[in-house]
Amino acid sequence: MVGDLFLKNFLKLTIQFYSGKTQLKIARRTRKKVIAMPLPVGVELVFAAGATPIFPCRIGDYSSMPFLRIARLYQNLFGWNLLTRGIKFLRPFVGTEFFSEVIDQFLINLYKTYEYYIDYAENEGAPLDACFGTRLLLGAIWPQLKNIHATLGYGTRCNWFSKVFEEISEKQPLVLIEIPNVPAKHGEEMMIESLKIVIDKLEKITGNTITNESLRKQVLIANKIKENYLKILEIWSKERIRLHPLTYTNLLSLLHIAFTDFLCNPKFFNQTLQQLQQDLQKIPKNGGYDTSDMPKLILVNAFGGYEPHLPEIMDNLGGRLLIADWEVLKVLTPIKTQGDMIENYASALLQFEAAWMDNSTLVDRYISIASKYDVDGILFNSIYGCKSITPSLRLFKERLLETDLVLVDIGFQNIGDNYEQLKTRIGAMLELIRERKA
Amino acid sequence: MIPKINLQEIITKLQKFKENDDKKLIGVFPHSLIPDELIYAANAIPIKLTLGGDEYATTKGTEYLTQATCPFARGTIGYFDQANPLYQLLDACIGGNFCNGDLCASEMIMKFFNIPFIRVTFPTTTAPFSLNFLKKEFILLKEKLESLTGNQITRENLYTSIELYNQIRNAFDNINKQLKKNNSPLMGEDLHYLIHRFFLLGPDETLNYVNQIEIENAKQIEDKIPVLLSGSGIALGDELIHLIEEFNVRLVVNDTWSGIHFYHEKIDINASKAPLDILANHYLLKNESSRMVPNTRRIPRVLNLVKEYDVKGVINHILKFCDPYVADRIRFKEALQEADIPTLELERDYSTSVEQLKTRLGAFFEMISYV
Ligand code: SF4
Ligand code: SF4
Numbered sequence: 001m002v003g004d005l006f007l008k009n010f011l012k013l014t015i016q017f018y019s020g021k022t023q024l025k026i027a028r029r030t031r032k033k034v035i036a037m038p039l040p041v042g043v044e045l046v047f048a049a050g051a052t053p054i055f056p057c058r059i060g061d062y063s064s065m066p067f068l069r070i071a072r073l074y075q076n077l078f079g080w081n082l083l084t085r086g087i088k089f090l091r092p093f094v095g096t097e098f099f100s101e102v103i104d105q106f107l108i109n110l111y112k113t114y115e116y117y118i119d120y121a122e123n124e125g126a127p128l129d130a131c132f133g134t135r136l137l138l139g140a141i142w143p144q145l146k147n148i149h150a151t152l153g154y155g156t157r158c159n160w161f162s163k164v165f166e167e168i169s170e171k172q173p174l175v176l177i178e179i180p181n182v183p184a185k186h187g188e189e190m191m192i193e194s195l196k197i198v199i200d201k202l203e204k205i206t207g208n209t210i211t212n213e214s215l216r217k218q219v220l221i222a223n224k225i226k227e228n229y230l231k232i233l234e235i236w237s238k239e240r241i242r243l244h245p246l247t248y249t250n251l252l253s254l255l256h257i258a259f260t261d262f263l264c265n266p267k268f269f270n271q272t273l274q275q276l277q278q279d280l281q282k283i284p285k286n287g288g289y290d291t292s293d294m295p296k297l298i299l300v301n302a303f304g305g306y307e308p309h310l311p312e313i314m315d316n317l318g319g320r321l322l323i324a325d326w327e328v329l330k331v332l333t334p335i336k337t338q339g340d341m342i343e344n345y346a347s348a349l350l351q352f353e354a355a356w357m358d359n360s361t362l363v364d365r366y367i368s369i370a371s372k373y374d375v376d377g378i379l380f381n382s383i384y385g386c387k388s389i390t391p392s393l394r395l396f397k398e399r400l401l402e403t404d405l406v407l408v409d410i411g412f413q414n415i416g417d418n419y420e421q422l423k424t425r426i427g428a429m430l431e432l433i434r435e436r437k438a
Numbered sequence: 439m440i441p442k443i444n445l446q447e448i449i450t451k452l453q454k455f456k457e458n459d460d461k462k463l464i465g466v467f468p469h470s471l472i473p474d475e476l477i478y479a480a481n482a483i484p485i486k487l488t489l490g491g492d493e494y495a496t497t498k499g500t501e502y503l504t505q506a507t508c509p510f511a512r513g514t515i516g517y518f519d520q521a522n523p524l525y526q527l528l529d530a531c532i533g534g535n536f537c538n539g540d541l542c543a544s545e546m547i548m549k550f551f552n553i554p555f556i557r558v559t560f561p562t563t564t565a566p567f568s569l570n571f572l573k574k575e576f577i578l579l580k581e582k583l584e585s586l587t588g589n590q591i592t593r594e595n596l597y598t599s600i601e602l603y604n605q606i607r608n609a610f611d612n613i614n615k616q617l618k619k620n621n622s623p624l625m626g627e628d629l630h631y632l633i634h635r636f637f638l639l640g641p642d643e644t645l646n647y648v649n650q651i652e653i654e655n656a657k658q659i660e661d662k663i664p665v666l667l668s669g670s671g672i673a674l675g676d677e678l679i680h681l682i683e684e685f686n687v688r689l690v691v692n693d694t695w696s697g698i699h700f701y702h703e704k705i706d707i708n709a710s711k712a713p714l715d716i717l718a719n720h721y722l723l724k725n726e727s728s729r730m731v732p733n734t735r736r737i738p739r740v741l742n743l744v745k746e747y748d749v750k751g752v753i754n755h756i757l758k759f760c761d762p763y764v765a766d767r768i769r770f771k772e773a774l775q776e777a778d779i780p781t782l783e784l785e786r787d788y789s790t791s792v793e794q795l796k797t798r799l800g801a802f803f804e805m806i807s808y809v
Binding site: 127155156158159162170176178187190194358386394395 | 501502503504506507508535536537538539541542545546549559561562563565566567568570571574575729731732733758759761762764765766767768769
């Protein structure tokens with residue numbers, strides 16, 4: 001059974017996750033500008049500009065979800081602080097299973113809403129052959145144009161991704177952060193100049209000034225969030241964990257997405273993450289889960305979208321799944337807080353780009369994180385339509401010859417497309433790992 | 439009137455350049471990103487990696503990249519994999535981040551085919567900081583070329599090179615303008631072979647060749663429907679232009695990297711500016727491709743060319759998974775619709791059957807023949 005304290009924090013994140021609409025209302029009421037955030041890159045800048053960053057997929061209408069209705073009602077009546085008591089109170093009525101379901105079905109429920117965005121994008125002319133992630137982005141942003149003041153876009157190594165922002169800019173202001181994939185002096189110079197223009201644009205949109213101090217303040221809290229996030233990843237890799245492995249994977253899935261906009265409130269996000277990680281460290285005697293004989297796989301990659309049943313499939317087959325893209329891409333690396341914050345921030349952005357400046361580097365990053373967390377294999381998520389990362393498959397295979405890691409290639413185009421095939425392929429891989437370990 | 443390219447003849451010539459003139463042959467991704475002028479100034483010959491259209495090579499390339507990489511980039515890898523004799527001659531390659539096809543194929547060539555590789559990074563935008571950045575990338579490219587060839591690139595020989603390339607641009611532009619005449623003896627396919635010849639042999643050979651062409655005395659070809667093709671480039675070995683002109687059609691403008699993108703704009707030579715600045719200005723600010731964000735040049739250019747060449751219909755050619763042009767599709771379609779220009783969106787890969795292409799092209803040409 002999931003502990004109440006964990007449940008409380010998980011629910012807090014989930015409720016906040018699905019409260020995009022409410023957060024927009026608050027932003028409107030407090031006259032804050034709303035900036036759509038496709039990635040967690042640049043989120044500190046948006047907060048420093050006094051704007052509300054929002055991951056556009058969170059703006060849908062989720063009011064009919066039964067658990068949300070109950071949880072919100074309770075939250076409105078008693079507030080966050082009494083949520084634990086509320087859970088205790090509600091358990092006899094809704095049943096213990098109800099809460100586990102809420103957690104374990106998080107991803108599946110979420111992706112159900114994604115289907116709407118994908119359809120929307122396709123109906124509005126987004127290319128059918130485009131990767132899932134960019135179809136999703138277009139489908140989530142286009143219907144929200146009147147609610148969003150600008151989108152933060154990226155000029156990165158994936159030209160397709162950059163072009164998608166051009167598409168968005170046709171209908172809405174775009175603040176494009178150009179990040180050169182050259183970790184050299186002239187790359188740094190360009191990054192700083194590019195950042196100054198981004199800051200200038202954000203200031204114009206919001207009417208606020210981003211000072212060295214306001215950016216430092218946001219980076220300080222973001223660094224704490226990153227530290228807590230990293231601790232949660234670290235705890236995942238332990239043999240004995242407090243949570244059911246499936247629930248843990250679902251937590252990682254939630255964090256992976258929730259981190260994109262710090263759920264509009266860094267202070268809240270940080271506190272919740274801190275409580276979560278502290279809670280996860282406390283394994284009661286005779287409690288917790290022994291995962292020592294469960295093979296561990298890392299998902300490569302998650303940020304382009306993946307089959308939402310993956311955690312469940314892995315669990316049914318007796319395996320565990322790690323989702324650690326943000327660490328791989330160095331987005332969880334703390335940013336320097338002394339001195340000139342534009343320079344510090346620029347160097348963090350360059351680090352992010354350098355982590356995937358080419359596919360060989362990206363492969364190295366995934367393998368190094370796999371070994372950090374003692375992972376047994378790679379679940380290679382060949383995203384259909386991805387012309388940038390999916391082609392790294394061959395490089396992965398070559399590189400793995402030098403390691404003990406095994407790899408299984410799973411395709412992904414649309415939700416639920418190849419459920420049975422996934423089970424067979426992952427099952428075979430887990431068998432192989434078990435044989436090797438035996 | 440311009441003969442098809444005989445690859446064996448090209449290979450023999452290149453071998454001679456290598457052996458007799460001690461020239462290095464540098465493979466370059468064919469999109470308009472890498473300044474050939476710089477390579478030439480290092481006493482090397484830029485050889486565009488322009489082979490394509492071959493389904494077998496494309497399939498081979500899929501062993502390295504994936505189905506979702508454009509067929510051109512996959513094919514390029516396939517030719518390396520098959521030890522194509524032309525690509526075997528290369529002393530080094532230069533590639534960059536024009537698009538994902540270029541980025542990923544470059545990396546694979548570097549990794550698997552044991553050939554020195556120089557990477558050039560191009561910015562996404564045309565902001566002033568992008569220009570400064572590109573200048574520095576070109577400085578690095580210059581240094582790498584110097585060390586690769588053992589030749590110094592001086593200010594003088596770089597100016598000379600830029601001037602020579604401008605002459606070639608003029609020559610191509612003049613030839614292209616001949617296609618405006620209703621009775622021009624030239625067809626789009628002639629220009630296609632001419633430019634690929636240049637892509638493979640470099641400027642010296644091309645100038646000699648162009649100067650010998652006698653257009654005036656050639657047999658006139660009358661009453662063809664003038665058509666413009668824009669979008670993904672047509673590789674050497676891709677028969678699309680031939681197919682188009684099998685109808686009663688003349689491809690008067692090839693608005694791709696395998697056409698006017700190279701010669702539409704001359705380089706502004708300003709003696710008071712450093713030649714590398716001149717190159718960076720040209721390649722960034724006059725880049726005719728659709729990769730830049732935002733891409734502001736394509737639509738006005740096409741609309742002007744349609745007027746200039748009295749074009750009756752436009753083919754928007756999209757190779758499957760070609761990022762810059764897939765992304766441009768709606769914008770392009772709407773702009774041309776608004777200007778009342780009949781447009782055929784032709785998305786394909788090298789496995790699309792000739793019959794299917796002919797049916798679509800035929801229907802479009804029939805429709806515009808009544809306009
Ligand atoms: S990296 Fe791949 S998944 Fe991501 S935007 Fe580019 S093409 Fe899409
Ligand atoms: S421009 Fe298009 S055809 Fe050329 S390599 Fe890039 S994606 Fe492929």
